Amino acid sequence: MMSPRTSRVWFWALTAAALLYTALLSWWSPLTSDTYHHALTGMEHCFSFSLVWERCVASYMTWNPRIGEYLAFAVATAGKWLFMLLNPFVQVGLALMMFYLASGRRVDPRSWPDVRLFGLGLLLLFTCTARPGVTIYWLSGATNYSWGAAVWLGFLCLYRGFLDDAESGRKGDSGRNSGWGKFAAAAVLGFPAGMTNENNIPGTWLLLGALFVFVRLVRKEKLPLWFYAGLVFQVAGSLCMLLAPGISARMHSATPGCAEPLSGFWSRWEALPLLLFRMHEYLALPVLLGMAAAWVLWKSFRKDRNYFRAWKISLGIAAAYILASYAMALSFAAAVIPADHAMFSATLLFGVGVLVLLRMWYGIPSAMPRPQITVAVFLVLSGICVFSTLHDHLLLFRQHEKRVRLVLEQKKAGIQEIVVPPLSPPSPWCSFIFWVDLSQNPEDYVNRGAAMYYGVKSIRIF
Numbered sequence: 001m002m003s004p005r006t007s008r009v010w011f012w013a014l015t016a017a018a019l020l021y022t023a024l025l026s027w028w029s030p031l032t033s034d035t036y037h038h039a040l041t042g043m044e045h046c047f048s049f050s051l052v053w054e055r056c057v058a059s060y061m062t063w064n065p066r067i068g069e070y071l072a073f074a075v076a077t078a079g080k081w082l083f084m085l086l087n088p089f090v091q092v093g094l095a096l097m098m099f100y101l102a103s104g105r106r107v108d109p110r111s112w113p114d115v116r117l118f119g120l121g122l123l124l125l126f127t128c129t130a131r132p133g134v135t136i137y138w139l140s141g142a143t144n145y146s147w148g149a150a151v152w153l154g155f156l157c158l159y160r161g162f163l164d165d166a167e168s169g170r171k172g173d174s175g176r177n178s179g180w181g182k183f184a185a186a187a188v189l190g191f192p193a194g195m196t197n198e199n200n201i202p203g204t205w206l207l208l209g210a211l212f213v214f215v216r217l218v219r220k221e222k223l224p225l226w227f228y229a230g231l232v233f234q235v236a237g238s239l240c241m242l243l244a245p246g247i248s249a250r251m252h253s254a255t256p257g258c259a260e261p262l263s264g265f266w267s268r269w270e271a272l273p274l275l276l277f278r279m280h281e282y283l284a285l286p287v288l289l290g291m292a293a294a295w296v297l298w299k300s301f302r303k304d305r306n307y308f309r310a311w312k313i314s315l316g317i318a319a320a321y322i323l324a325s326y327a328m329a330l331s332f333a334a335a336v337i338p339a340d341h342a343m344f345s346a347t348l349l350f351g352v353g354v355l356v357l358l359r360m361w362y363g364i365p366s367a368m369p370r371p372q373i374t375v376a377v378f379l380v381l382s383g384i385c386v387f388s389t390l391h392d393h394l395l396l397f398r399q400h401e402k403r404v405r406l407v408l409e410q411k412k413a414g415i416q417e418i419v420v421p422p423l424s425p426p427s428p429w430c431s432f433i434f435w436v437d438l439s440q441n442p443e444d445y446v447n448r449g450a451a452m453y454y455g456v457k458s459i460r461i462f
Helices: 004-028 035-044 049-062 067-078 080-103 112-128 139-167 180-194 200-218 225-242 245-251 265-280 284-303 305-334 340-362 372-412 445-454
Strands: 417-420 458-461
Touching: 004 080, 004 112, 004 372, 035 067, 035 139, 035 445, 049 067, 049 245, 067 080, 067 139, 080 112, 080 139, 080 340, 112 284, 112 340, 112 372, 139 180, 139 200, 139 225, 139 340, 180 200, 180 225, 200 225, 200 305, 200 340, 265 305, 265 340, 284 305, 284 340, 284 372, 305 340, 372 417, 372 445, 445 458
Parallel strands: 417 458
Antiparallel strands: none
16 A cells, blocks of 8 residues: 555646646647637637627527537637636546545545546546547537536535435534535536536436435435525526527537437437447446456355445445436437437446446455456556547647648638648547548538638638
């Protein structure tokens, strides 16, 4: 076991490495697809609250009512520097919240088991959440999915805190559990949490429903007033997003990249395998970790039932997170087949469930095999993914910079119908980057956005 000082050094080293990694990839992410839309906003306007409000209202009425879209407008009008400053801290904050949801408390930098679990949470975030390249490092993708997920996980952490109190046998200190401060916090955070993303809604209701059953029917304790206040405001935020005119407009839009609308029982039923496949496409590593931990725990419980008594609450928490993640993924069958990156919150919650299982595995002294070998394999594979993503982002960044120079040279020469070479694809074997390149059709969505951004009549690849 490492000393508290060594553990603290490891904690800050992991945090610094994660911040640097996210900052580099945020800077190297090329402008592409809907990123042009927000880049145009930043080019044409300086930051002002009135402008952001105007854009948010327009988006709510005509395109995207998610809270992440509003964050994207605010960041774009301030400039890329604000995204570069905030995004690394948001991503590290996500890993900290994953740890909190898995453990019921904050990371203790002096505790090596805490630092170890936090580091595994970082790797699960950077390599196993849906499309890390588009959901974490792009301006529009990061704000829509990972920044929105940070709001949503913060809301769940508030409720996880009460569950931790219940586990510890504290019966309801009115100052902590039912004070007006927590009532206001749950209400204020609950509304934006409801507007983060469509597939967060069923996951939130399932998790809070499980907490309600656990506290009221199992513990037979009275729930505080702020529990219901947060739930009411979360439902209000959810309805505010789902009933927005922009949702209807987007569902009926022919713009490439929109989700495919579903109608009728059979089309929804046939969509379920595709939804599950898209979710598991990014979950190979956490499934490996989770299955290994579940197998060892099952062996330990069969050998000695006392192990199960000690970990039954943690086992229920892991099951709740994993089952809620599947519900979130499958809930899309109610309306659409989504883009892959829309699975971000579901795969994130699956990772939280895996962290709970790993924490249990590490906590059983006589567990055989020990988790070291399985975790070592995970570290090697996730490390390959991390370095591959760094390589591919740098490759695309250099190609993108070369393309920008070529576009500006042609524009300076008076050419308004610009032709550029396509970008070479990243490594297909292990990359987690995703981008939408220009096409040969200047009328495509990405091409039109690029032409507006560079101020030319049209742009395409040859």
